Amino acid sequence: MYAVIASGGKQEKVAEGQQVQLELLNADEGSDVSLTPVMFVDGDTVLATPDELAAISVTGKVVGRAKGPKINGFTFKRRTNNHRRYGHRQNYTVVEITSIKKS
Numbered sequence: 001m002y003a004v005i006a007s008g009g010k011q012e013k014v015a016e017g018q019q020v021q022l023e024l025l026n027a028d029e030g031s032d033v034s035l036t037p038v039m040f041v042d043g044d045t046v047l048a049t050p051d052e053l054a055a056i057s058v059t060g061k062v063v064g065r066a067k068g069p070k071i072n073g074f075t076f077k078r079r080t081n082n083h084r085r086y087g088h089r090q091n092y093t094v095v096e097i098t099s100i101k102k103s
Contacts, residue, residue: 003058003100004039011038014097019063021092027062033095034059040102055103060095067091 002015008023014035027033035058040047047053068090076083 001040001042001100003037003041003056005035005058006038007035014058014100016097016100019094019096020060021066021068022095023093024065024091025062025093025095027093029062029064031062032059032098033062035095040100042102057099057101057103058097059099059101060097063094063096065091066094 002013004011004013007025010023012020012022014020025033037053037056037058038048040053040056047056071088073086073088074083075086
């Protein structure tokens with residue numbers, strides 16, 4: 001049994017007990033979070049319409065924060081002595097999926 005959830009404009013395939021890195025959530029460490037399911041698969045049963053997904057609940061517990069890999073960027077425009085280096089490192093919330101229930 002697994003579900004596909006939507007969080008932060010991205011979709012992630014999750015199963016019970018799995019830890020996932022999601023876009024930064026406004027939740028404290030140790031708090032419970034309710035996630036939006038997009039699809040639910042249980043053996044041969046696949047639920048994907050909004051009416052069917054109304055009965056599905058996916059909850060998780062915030063474990064902590066994590067940082068993604070450093071991305072180095074460089075832009076330049078030729079013949080103008082115009083160049084710039086920049087870096088970026090994305091922050092994530094680590095969530096452990098505690099339950100996927102069909103009510």
